[in-house]
Every structure is written in C-alpha cells, then in structure tokens.
Amino acid sequence: MxxxxxxxxxxxxxxxxxxxxxxxxxxxxxxxxxxxxxxxxxxxxxxxxxxxxxxxxxxxxxxxxxxxxxxxxTPNNKLFPAPNRERTEVKRWEALADGLLDAAVEARHESQRPVASQSAAHLRRQREKIMRSLAFMARELGEQPYCMGTPMTLADIAVGTALGYLLFRFPDIEWGQAHPNLARLHDKLMQRPSFQETLPKE
Known part of the structure; x- marks a missing residue:
C-alpha cells in the first residue's frame, strides 16, 4: 500500500x-x-x-x-468496536473532530488571503465552530481517561489529531487552559510513538 x-x-x-x-x-x-x-x-x-x-x-x-x-x-489493536451503538458513538466523535478540522482549515485558508479580500464574518463563523466543538468535546469527555472510557479508540486519535492541529496552526486558541481535561487527554496521547512521530511540520 x-x-x-x-x-x-x-x-x-x-x-x-x-x-x-x-x-x-x-x-x-x-x-x-x-x-x-x-x-x-x-x-x-x-x-x-x-x-x-x-x-x-x-x-x-x-x-x-x-x-x-x-x-x-488486521485484527490487532482494534480501534473501532463491532457494529453497534458504541461504534456509532466512535464515528460521532470522529465526525466532530473532523468538523472542527474543517472549520480550522477553512479559517486558515481565509486568513491567508490578502487582507482586503478576507471576510471577517466568515473567519468569525469558523472560529465559533471551533470553540463550540471544543466545549462539546470537553463536556462529553468529562473525567474519563479516553473518549469512550477505556480503551483508546479511533475517537481519541481523531480528537488528538484535531487538538494537535490547533496547537500547530492556532496557538492563540488556548483550549488547554479552557478545557484541562482535553489537555490531559492530549498529553496522554502524545506519549505514544504514533503521535510523537507524526507531529505536523512544514
């Protein structure tokens, strides 16, 4: 492949x-x-x-x-549960994380346009989506060790990737201070070689 x-x-x-x-x-x-x-x-x-x-x-x-x-x-390290309500919830987490990323990528593209051509309203809408998504993630995560409780699933990978992109492209969004449970999840994920070795870079 x-x-x-x-x-x-x-x-x-x-x-x-x-x-x-x-x-x-x-x-x-x-x-x-x-x-x-x-x-x-x-x-x-x-x-x-x-x-x-x-x-x-x-x-x-x-x-x-x-x-x-x-x-x-391969059957090892399954990241999706068998088809059932739990699997649907994992995919919901992924849809939320990807939606946050869609808004973040759109905001970045808009901010790279010439200043005179930028839409302040469009940028504001995208950033509002990001902030609402972060708040929703934090509420859903609560005090659980992972998005679905235990063990780690694709939900955590999707959320961790989204949080990592915000750190990379939007350091001004201080989500870790606003949502310490998301910061703890991200710190835990960053201990894994899969996250360390794929850090985004120019």
Whole structure:
C-alpha cells in the first residue's frame, strides 16, 4: 500500500497514526494537492489528501473511509468496536473532530488571503465552530481517561489529531487552559510513538 499526503495535513496525520497503531507498513509519498504538478488528482478526482493506494491500485480517499479500512485489515489493536451503538458513538466523535478540522482549515485558508479580500464574518463563523466543538468535546469527555472510557479508540486519535492541529496552526486558541481535561487527554496521547512521530511540520 501507498499513502499519498503531506506532513502538515491533519487528515493525513490521522491515517498515519492509525497505520502506526495497527503496525502496518506503508509507503508514504509526500505530495501537496496545491501544486500544479501534483499527482493527487490522478488518484483522487476531488484533488484532496490523504489517498491510500491499495496493492491492486485501487485508490481510497477521505480519511474516514481509509482509517476504517485499515482497522479491518488486521485484527490487532482494534480501534473501532463491532457494529453497534458504541461504534456509532466512535464515528460521532470522529465526525466532530473532523468538523472542527474543517472549520480550522477553512479559517486558515481565509486568513491567508490578502487582507482586503478576507471576510471577517466568515473567519468569525469558523472560529465559533471551533470553540463550540471544543466545549462539546470537553463536556462529553468529562473525567474519563479516553473518549469512550477505556480503551483508546479511533475517537481519541481523531480528537488528538484535531487538538494537535490547533496547537500547530492556532496557538492563540488556548483550549488547554479552557478545557484541562482535553489537555490531559492530549498529553496522554502524545506519549505514544504514533503521535510523537507524526507531529505536523512544514
């Protein structure tokens, strides 16, 4: 298998963490979807990363599809429960974390536009989504050691990836002070090699 992505994309990082937790070897081809010579559209017509290219050449895209596929490749270190209410809750956590990331990425793109072209209202809406999502995560986590109680699941990987992206791109959002339980979860996850070795970098 081959994973196509960048070192800064949080969606790619989520997949890399799952691959590491599942102990699955996978080639990693660094590609930006924004360059004119990018090969990403050759694999994903949407022009987005990550893309996981299977051994038979089939491309899988959207990180949620990819991580669920990877979790089913081997029985070790299962990150998704069997299909039931608990599995739905894990996927709800992932949808929330990915939604926070969608807002954060959109806010970053807007902030990179020329100042005269930026929409203050659009930026405000995205940051409000981020703040509401953080508050919801903190309420749902409570004093549990992990999002689903125990053990660690894909929910924690998704949330940890989202929190890590905020640290990387939005250091002004001091979510750790506002939500110390999220900070404790992130600190615990950062003790894992899968998180340490995939820290985003330019």
């Amino acid at each position: 081959k994973l196509i992505g960048s070192l800064t994309s949080p969606y790619v990082r989520k997949v890399r963490i799952v691959l590491a937790e599942k102990k699955i070897e996978c080639d990693f081809e660094i590609q930006s979807p924004w360059t004119e010579d990018s090969v990403v559209p050759d694999y994903n017509p949407l022009g987005k990363i990550p893309v996981l290219v299977l051994d038979d050449g089939t491309p899988l895209f959207d990180s949620r599809v990819i991580v669920e596929y990877i979790d089913n490749v």
